[in-house]
Amino acid sequence: MEYILIIIAAVFVSNIVLNQFLGICPFIGVSSKVETAIGMTGAVTFVMVIATLVTYLIYNSVLVPLDIIYMRTITFILVIASLVQLVEIILKKISPPLYQALGIFLPLITTNCAVLGVAVLAVQKDFSLLESTVYAIGNAIGFGLALITFSGIREQLDLLNVPKQMKGVPIAFIVAGLMALAFMGFAGIV
Amino acid sequence: MQSYGPMEYLWKVKKPIDMNQWKNFSKGFIKENAVFALFLGLCPTLGVTTSAVNGLGMGLATTFVLVMSNLVVSLVKNFIPDKVRIPSFIVIIATFVTVVELVMKGYVPALFDALGLFIPLIVVNCLVLGRAEAFASKNTVWSSLVDGAGMGLGFTMALTVLGAVRELLGSGAFFGMKLISGDAMLLFILPPGAFIALGYLIVLANMIKEKTS
Numbered sequence: 161m162e163y164i165l166i167i168i169a170a171v172f173v174s175n176i177v178l179n180q181f182l183g184i185c186p187f188i189g190v191s192s193k194v195e196t197a198i199g200m201t202g203a204v205t206f207v208m209v210i211a212t213l214v215t216y217l218i219y220n221s222v223l224v225p226l227d228i229i230y231m232r233t234i235t236f237i238l239v240i241a242s243l244v245q246l247v248e249i250i251l252k253k254i255s256p257p258l259y260q261a262l263g264i265f266l267p268l269i270t271t272n273c274a275v276l277g278v279a280v281l282a283v284q285k286d287f288s289l290l291e292s293t294v295y296a297i298g299n300a301i302g303f304g305l306a307l308i309t310f311s312g313i314r315e316q317l318d319l320l321n322v323p324k325q326m327k328g329v330p331i332a333f334i335v336a337g338l339m340a341l342a343f344m345g346f347a348g349i350v
Numbered sequence: 351m352q353s354y355g356p357m358e359y360l361w362k363v364k365k366p367i368d369m370n371q372w373k374n375f376s377k378g379f380i381k382e383n384a385v386f387a388l389f390l391g392l393c394p395t396l397g398v399t400t401s402a403v404n405g406l407g408m409g410l411a412t413t414f415v416l417v418m419s420n421l422v423v424s425l426v427k428n429f430i431p432d433k434v435r436i437p438s439f440i441v442i443i444a445t446f447v448t449v450v451e452l453v454m455k456g457y458v459p460a461l462f463d464a465l466g467l468f469i470p471l472i473v474v475n476c477l478v479l480g481r482a483e484a485f486a487s488k489n490t491v492w493s494s495l496v497d498g499a500g501m502g503l504g505f506t507m508a509l510t511v512l513g514a515v516r517e518l519l520g521s522g523a524f525f526g527m528k529l530i531s532g533d534a535m536l537l538f539i540l541p542p543g544a545f546i547a548l549g550y551l552i553v554l555a556n557m558i559k560e561k562t563s
Contacts, residue, residue: 178541179541180397181392181393181394181396181397181541181544182393182397182471183393184392184393184395184396185389185390185392185393185476188389188392189389230448230451230452231448232470233444233447233448233451233470233473234441234444234445234448237440237444237473237474238437238440238441238444241436241437241440242437270436270440270474271474271476271479272474273393273471273474273475276470276471276473276474277467277471280467280470280471281467284467325553325556325557325560326549326553329389329552330549330550330552330553330556331549332549333545333546333548333549333552334545334546334549334550336545336549337542337543337544337545337546337549338542338546340541340542340544340545341537341542344540344541344542
């Protein structure tokens with residue numbers, strides 16, 4: 161039950177994109193087509209879960225015992241950057257079709273603040289290892305939900321007659337605002 | 351060949367260089383503004399701008415990191431092998447972010463708490479890495495410094511403006527001074543207001559750009 165609550169809270173109540181403002185760059189950048197949005201979601205889910213797991217272990221078994229918590233930011237970003245490289249190499253070897261689908265999104269993920277953000281939040285919240293993993297999965301689902309829904313809306317938006325100055329990114333922001341408003345309706349259910 | 355007197359010579363030579371650096375500095379404000387034109391660094395832009403002061407603090411912290419990382423990257427650009435360029439830049443940036451984190455925690459704890467998660471997240475601000483990769487790794491130390499300062503202050507300006515607009519509409523205050531008594535539109539302090547306010551500010555920036563060009 162506790163784990164289900166963590167997932168519901170991460171997906172709906174404090175959605176990582178629409179409520180916490182993490183991962184806005186891919187949210188705006190790769191949301192013009194549903195297909196690319198799905199690819200990006202797959203890549204982010206993959207990296208986010210593994211990164212949270214690994215950074216959790218490193219934080220609690222290296223940084224805390226050695227009392228060098230101030231090294232957190234540097235350590236985490238290095239772990240994520242090398243993890244992305246590693247995932248890229250392994251995917252290329254093991255599953256070329258999956259690499260074909262996710263490959264172009266992987267390099268972008270190093271600077272996706274959602275991945276580092278979730279890793280930092282998971283250690284800040286004093287979760288156990290299993291709770292952190294569930295938390296990462298929930299956030300990845302939340303990211304996917306927001307990104308894929310939004311890309312569906314943007315595909316329709318392209319067909320509409322929007323004032324010239326609002327075309328593209330500005331109208332996308334306003335639509336995202338309305339989506340965030342809709343997600344505020346979930347506040348308080350957990 | 352035309353010959354110049356000493357004063358004239360200085361003027362002829364100095365002026366174009368200064369003009370270039372001025373252009374290099376000022377491009378970050380409107381034409382290549384990180385937020386309004388390049389759409390970089392949007393997470394902190396939306397996340398911390400519930401008040402003008404928060405926006406200003408976040409902007410200045412990012413500017414510090416940007417200037418210092420541009421400086422170091424342009425200093426060491428010839429010693430870094432091309433293949434490990436990005437990880438090296440990230441380590442340089444992360445170092446300065448840690449400096450900012452510790453300094454802010456020590457001297458402005460209230461602001462540090464208000465900005466929260468977004469201070470460590472300066473590391474993954476696409477603006478900082480973007481300038482290191484696109485500018486500082488190819489240009490001289492001095493122009494990288496100027497570029498970092500210009501882009502950083504442009505970013506600060508964008509965050510402060512967005513923060514001021516949201517604060518004014520959402521809590522009826524300006525830099526903490528209460529202007530309107532009673533309730534304001536709370537929506538603008540909440541997450542949806544961030545998206546909507548930024549959307550309309552980008553429209554405004556587009557209109558200004560169109561008028562001036």
